[in-house]
Amino acid sequence: MRFSFTPEQDEFRTSLRRALEARSPTKEVRRLMATEQGFDREGWKKLNQEMGLTAVHIPEAYGGAGFGCGELGIVLEEMGRSLLCAPFFSTAVLAATAILNAGTEEQKKALLPKIASGDVTATFAFSEDSGLNDAASVATTAIASGGSYKLDGTKSFVLDGHTADLIVVLARKPGSKGEEGLSFFTVDGTAAGLERRLLKTMDETRKLARLTFKGVEAKLLGAEGKAAAPFAKTLQQVIVCLANEMVGGAERLREDALAYVQMRMQFGRALASFQTMKHKAADMLVDVELAKSAAYYAAAALDESDPEVPMLASLAKASASEAYLQTAIHAVQMHGGIGFTWDNDTHLWFKRAKSSEILFGDANQHRETMMQNWGAGT
Incomplete structure (x- = not known):
């Protein structure tokens, strides 16, 4: 397992950072987050045509670039740094990963090329009103109807669920409990009986929606009743990706705060010459670097199919959650009175830090999961 980036990866990061700095200045972030969609579809298509970002970790056989989680982590870290307002996480991470883990060969060939090209935006709907992310909490039902299925129930906190062209849904056979009877389904974003409502959230740079299914026609994705294992695998990959995105935002906050107190x-x-500022700067550096190490290691473990991925994924998420939020708190304090005003950009990353902290489970939950999986791969 490698513990440093290759020259090619460093060059990729440099070019990507330059492109995102040009495309996602805070002025553009503020403009897009104020819209209901949360992104510009033409800009999204152009970004993918020029850089092929949604194709990064999709295998070449399905129209992708065929890179690993390490490269995907670089993309997410730089997007977290620039607060890019686009359905990348929902499409390239959530939906594409679920399809790769659960779909048949024919389904992957039919669905993934359009995601890789950026022509289709997608998301993965699994959490419900309880906000839990485990298989046992799924109450949405799927009833066989001819050659398809009918879905009934609700999904909440769905990333970009109000705009996604394709929705991957986790549902269960009526009467089943726990991990039994769970299946993946695909639903068209404009399907009859599907109601999509944008939720009001603190972090306007990341849109969440509530989806209501009333007899919505759906297609089975993968094997019926066998979704528990691919769902668990998908969640592990997703939280590693989120951890990499979070350390990018934390590093941006640290750099901006340090630049401000030096000026x-x-x-x-x-201000940087005062001892209290030196203490905060040192704490931020240690927190962010430790979180980076955990996130990078977990991404490398995914690429190496390390048996300790379940433990390492939760470690990365717990570390990144605490480092990002604490760095955001320090950044606000180092900016003084202007730090919590609307005109100052610090609050944009602060809100993303808070929303990401609890997305897919908070630090306490993942510490418990980490201890449960400690040594499971040995």
């Missing part, structure tokens, strides 16, 4: 003068001295 700002008080009593004839730069």
